[in-house]
Amino acid sequence: MTSSLVTGTPTQAAEVFLDAFARHDVEAAMAVVDPQVSVTVHPLGIDAQGADALRTVLADVVHAFPDLMITVARVITTGDVVTALFKAEGTQAADYAGAINTEKHLDIDQAWRFATADGLITEVAAYWCQAQLYRRLAVKRYDQIAIA
Amino acid sequence: MTEVTQRCRTAESAAGAVAEFFDRYRAHDVDGMTDLCSMNADFSYVPVELWGKQQVLRGDGKVRTVGKPLWGGLIASFPDLSLTVHTIAGNDEGDVVVQVDLEGTQERPWGLVSPAGRRYREPHLFIFHVGADLLIDSITAYWNDAGISRQLGHHEVD
Numbered sequence: 001m002t003s004s005l006v007t008g009t010p011t012q013a014a015e016v017f018l019d020a021f022a023r024h025d026v027e028a029a030m031a032v033v034d035p036q037v038s039v040t041v042h043p044l045g046i047d048a049q050g051a052d053a054l055r056t057v058l059a060d061v062v063h064a065f066p067d068l069m070i071t072v073a074r075v076i077t078t079g080d081v082v083t084a085l086f087k088a089e090g091t092q093a094a095d096y097a098g099a100i101n102t103e104k105h106l107d108i109d110q111a112w113r114f115a116t117a118d119g120l121i122t123e124v125a126a127y128w129c130q131a132q133l134y135r136r137l138a139v140k141r142y143d144q145i146a147i148a
Numbered sequence: 149m150t151e152v153t154q155r156c157r158t159a160e161s162a163a164g165a166v167a168e169f170f171d172r173y174r175a176h177d178v179d180g181m182t183d184l185c186s187m188n189a190d191f192s193y194v195p196v197e198l199w200g201k202q203q204v205l206r207g208d209g210k211v212r213t214v215g216k217p218l219w220g221g222l223i224a225s226f227p228d229l230s231l232t233v234h235t236i237a238g239n240d241e242g243d244v245v246v247q248v249d250l251e252g253t254q255e256r257p258w259g260l261v262s263p264a265g266r267r268y269r270e271p272h273l274f275i276f277h278v279g280a281d282l283l284i285d286s287i288t289a290y291w292n293d294a295g296i297s298r299q300l301g302h303h304e305v306d
Contacts, residue, residue, distance in 0.1 A: 014188035028149045043292040076245060076275065078159070083245045085288070094187065109194050111273050111290040113245065119285050125247065127273040129195035130294035142294060143303045 010116040014082035022070035036121040043130035066092025098101035098145035162278035163238035186283040191215040195293040226252025242278040261302040268299035
């Protein structure tokens, strides 16, 4: 559910989102996201509009890594934009990003840039290295991701 | 009496220092890029990691010992290397965040990627910190190295 009553600062919006993501509570994270949010997840090739796109990104991660742990290293606020640097760790329990489940553990440092307006996240751009992710999930080739 | 004029660090002046850094990067002026950084500036290219049998080498260290050779090597491998800054935003604490695309055509080996004359363009996110002296004292960057490898025709996950 997206609440139009949220009126926090840009930093608060990002922190609420990250705290909820860390708790695996996708809907609580989406509560501070504008329904028309612009979603760019560079390593997954996602460039979409709308909350459902972001909801799917979060849900896929939580589903594939049920012991997901998010450790935020830094939150940088520059006006209405908040950039969070964090590490995502977890053990694969389902296929993810084309990689079959090999029950490998991964740890990926990433940066997410949130643009906000009126206490809601209006843009998300996520950066991490998919080479690092595939390396940890024992993928050998980019053109044969499903073959471990 | 000698009057000393010193620029004070604001969000705008910090962002200006970083904009100058990318202008010099676009001009392949590696020495000039380095000159904009403090002597002991920290450096972290997060995606850079080389897995050996007993250790993993990472792109972490100092600008002068790790960053400068990486910048020079990238320009040598991609002689037409260019960049497009999309957003640049700073705060009064000296943090500056930049969305930038880097692109170039490979003419020499880059890491384990052999040259095939292919071109890449990849979005990057840079996080800088600019000190009170308006010198950059920290550079961290994120991007998807798999995207670069695929565009260059290198399909092994090294």
